[in-house]
Amino acid sequence: MSKELMKGNEAIGEAAIRAGCKLFFGYPITPSTEIVEYLAKYLPKAGGTVLQGEDEVASINMCYGAATTGTRVMTASSSPGFSLKQEGLSFLAAAELPVVIVNVNRVGPGLGGLGPSQADYFQCTKGGGHGGYRQIVLAPSKGQELYDFTLEAFDLADRYRTPVVIMADGFLGQMMEPVELKKPAQAELPAKDWTVGGCRGRAKRKIASYALTNEVGEANNLHWQAKWARMQDTLQRWESFHAEDAEYLIVGFGTCGRIAKSTVLAARRQGLKVGLIRPITLWPFPVKAFADLGGVKGILTVELNFGQMVEDVKLAVECRTPVFSHNRVGGMMPSEGEILRKLGQVFGLAVEV
Amino acid sequence: MQKVFGRPQGLTDLPFHYCPGCTHGIVHRLVGEVLEELDIIGDTIGVAPVGCAGFSLDFFACDFVGAAHGRAQAVATGIKRALPDKIVFTYQGDGDIAAIGTAHAIHVAARGEKITTIMVNNAVFGMTGGQMAPTTIGGQVTTTSPYGRDCALVGAPIDLPKTVATLNGAVYVAACAVDTPKNILQAKKCIKKAFQVQQRGLGYALVSVLSTCPTNWGLSPVDCLKWLQENMMPVYEMGELKMTEEVKAL
Ligand SMILES: Cc1ncc(C[n+]2csc(CCOP(=O)(O)OP(=O)(O)O)c2C)c(N)n1
Numbered sequence: 001m002s003k004e005l006m007k008g009n010e011a012i013g014e015a016a017i018r019a020g021c022k023l024f025f026g027y028p029i030t031p032s033t034e035i036v037e038y039l040a041k042y043l044p045k046a047g048g049t050v051l052q053g054e055d056e057v058a059s060i061n062m063c064y065g066a067a068t069t070g071t072r073v074m075t076a077s078s079s080p081g082f083s084l085k086q087e088g089l090s091f092l093a094a095a096e097l098p099v100v101i102v103n104v105n106r107v108g109p110g111l112g113g114l115g116p117s118q119a120d121y122f123q124c125t126k127g128g129g130h131g132g133y134r135q136i137v138l139a140p141s142k143g144q145e146l147y148d149f150t151l152e153a154f155d156l157a158d159r160y161r162t163p164v165v166i167m168a169d170g171f172l173g174q175m176m177e178p179v180e181l182k183k184p185a186q187a188e189l190p191a192k193d194w195t196v197g198g199c200r201g202r203a204k205r206k207i208a209s210y211a212l213t214n215e216v217g218e219a220n221n222l223h224w225q226a227k228w229a230r231m232q233d234t235l236q237r238w239e240s241f242h243a244e245d246a247e248y249l250i251v252g253f254g255t256c257g258r259i260a261k262s263t264v265l266a267a268r269r270q271g272l273k274v275g276l277i278r279p280i281t282l283w284p285f286p287v288k289a290f291a292d293l294g295g296v297k298g299i300l301t302v303e304l305n306f307g308q309m310v311e312d313v314k315l316a317v318e319c320r321t322p323v324f325s326h327n328r329v330g331g332m333m334p335s336e337g338e339i340l341r342k343l344g345q346v347f348g349l350a351v352e353v
Numbered sequence: 354m355q356k357v358f359g360r361p362q363g364l365t366d367l368p369f370h371y372c373p374g375c376t377h378g379i380v381h382r383l384v385g386e387v388l389e390e391l392d393i394i395g396d397t398i399g400v401a402p403v404g405c406a407g408f409s410l411d412f413f414a415c416d417f418v419g420a421a422h423g424r425a426q427a428v429a430t431g432i433k434r435a436l437p438d439k440i441v442f443t444y445q446g447d448g449d450i451a452a453i454g455t456a457h458a459i460h461v462a463a464r465g466e467k468i469t470t471i472m473v474n475n476a477v478f479g480m481t482g483g484q485m486a487p488t489t490i491g492g493q494v495t496t497t498s499p500y501g502r503d504c505a506l507v508g509a510p511i512d513l514p515k516t517v518a519t520l521n522g523a524v525y526v527a528a529c530a531v532d533t534p535k536n537i538l539q540a541k542k543c544i545k546k547a548f549q550v551q552q553r554g555l556g557y558a559l560v561s562v563l564s565t566c567p568t569n570w571g572l573s574p575v576d577c578l579k580w581l582q583e584n585m586m587p588v589y590e591m592g593e594l595k596m597t598e599e600v601k602a603l
């Protein structure tokens with residue numbers, strides 16, 4: 001199949017159209033704006049509608065409304081805008097509504113800057129809104145994955161009746177790469193027998209998350225928790241790269257996973273047994289990737305923040321091996337050489353850079 | 354025996370949870386009657402607010418969705434855009450629509466979103482125990498304006514329907530009250546029209562209903578009606594504030 005050269009953000013837009021997304025509600029913000037622009041141009045041609053909300057709060061709540069009807073719907077934003085969507089995400093999780101949300105991270109905190117960042121890891125994976133909920137978070141690391149994961153996100157959202165977040169960064173969103181525009185998988189999905197749309201010929205339905213009776217509140221929470229546990233069981237995904245015989249593991253997702261790959265190859269050329277675990281699902285975090293640490297003597301996480309995913313790695317590793325963290329922030333990216341130097345420094349290895 | 358009065362089909366048979374004398378119940382009944390008379394119970398999706406009407410989704414006989422505080426109109430927009438042939442309405446308190454949800458109240462009207470909004474204005478945040486709302490009258494004592502609303506300090510009340518009426522996409526805006534039988538009948542006419550506007554796809558329709566909150570006003574239900582007439586009616590412009598030619602022809 002032929003490949004198309006396109007920006008990461010455009011690949012997301014194209015995948016959404018091909019996944020059967022019919023509604024997009026969003027508010028422009030760099031570095032995610034090309035998503036709403038691309039869809040504004042092409043979604044109407046595919047029989048859909050793009051509506052620019054008055055803000056991100058409106059946009060996520062429009063998604064909530066559209067999702068109650070069973071219509072495939074998406075929104076996209078970047079960090080400050082994603083913050084505004086948090087209350088909505090909590091409501092989506094509680095009402096169990098399928099919506100795909102793209103967060104092309106930018107630098108923070110505050111208004112921050114436009115460079116690549118992974119500083120919204122906590123916000124995406126720990127339930128950035130109130131109330132203690134979970135949502136699927138996918139971390140693509142190249143144009144093809146931006147496309148593939150967006151396609152898949154719609155199926156995951158429908159299968160589990162949940163919001164699904166695609167966590168990218170400005171580097172991935174803006175970069176032009178060849179993308180193979182695959183057809184969506186013909187997944188068998190549960191019937192949408194819970195949607196609203198007029199009760200003619202059937203009993204009235206309601207979709208809400210309000211419960212003032214504590215017993216009902218507990219039962220609701222146990223129901224959600226059981227679903228999240230099922231997702232933790234079945235959805236963990238990661239890429240292993242030279243990890244089988246590794247003595248030292250790098251853990252990095254998205255852009256960092258990509259840079260870490262060349263670091264692994266550089267280390268191997270020097271005879272150092274370095275491997276990579278690249279988490280693909282940030283939630284559920286791929287704990288299983290760390291079940292058998294074999295001969296691993298130490299782990300170095302690489303992140304575009306002050307160390308957020310490293311906490312999940314430490315929880316997965318449970319003190320069986322030392323875990324260090326290498327961080328770049330403010331829009332800066334680590335080089336292959338600097339990661340190598342850090343490996344040498346923390347594990348006392350002789351490395352040539 | 355002949356049955357001469359009953360619940361409209363538009364309501365379920367669940368007893369209301371509203372306080373005795375609260376006029377939310379009257380407004381519910383009017384909406385329920387309109388849903389039945391227009392034969393749209395099976396084609397309608399309602400959106401409930403957060404406020405005393407947060408449980409209204411149990412009381413109406415149609416499909417219902419519960420929104421976050423202030424977000425009902427954004428949620429309704431999403432539903433209507435997904436199902437343009439269905440009838441979508443929001444039922445919101447004055448705090449829900451004129452405080453936290455103001456941005457959506459303005460923008461659904463500006464977009465001419467083809468939905469219907471019923472705004473129940475009782476001049477307080479009823480649900481949370483009677484705090485000041487943007488609609489609280491000058492001098493009115495609430496738990497967060499214990500010395501009376503000082504308009505020099507916090508501004509004068511917002512007349513939201515009047516503001517919304519200035520926007521092109523709002524084709525029908527009415528302000529009613531449920532204080533007397535005559536006004537109740539008038540309110541029903543307005544509510545019905547607001548749904549008919551949507552059936553014809555003419556644009557956005559808003560009906561504000563001045564309502565009472567005996568519990569938080571600290572007055573008997575009957576005194577509440579008098580208080581509403583003497584204090585709210587002079588502040589809020591009443592009647593059909595805006596009707597386009599197309600709506601007049603209905
Ligand atoms: C984000 C958020 N802020 C505050 C609240 C608390 N709260 C619940 S209802 C309400 C005000 C309701 O007043 P109104 O809309 O006038 O409805 P009423 O109860 O008077 O009918 C407030 C402030 C909330 N639920 N959510």
Ligand code: SF4
Nearest residue numbers: 372375405479566567
């Ligand atoms: S608190 Fe006020 S508005 Fe709420 S149900 Fe009671 S009387 Fe009605």
Ligand SMILES: [Mg+2]
Nearest residue numbers: 446447477479
């Ligand atoms: Mg009120």
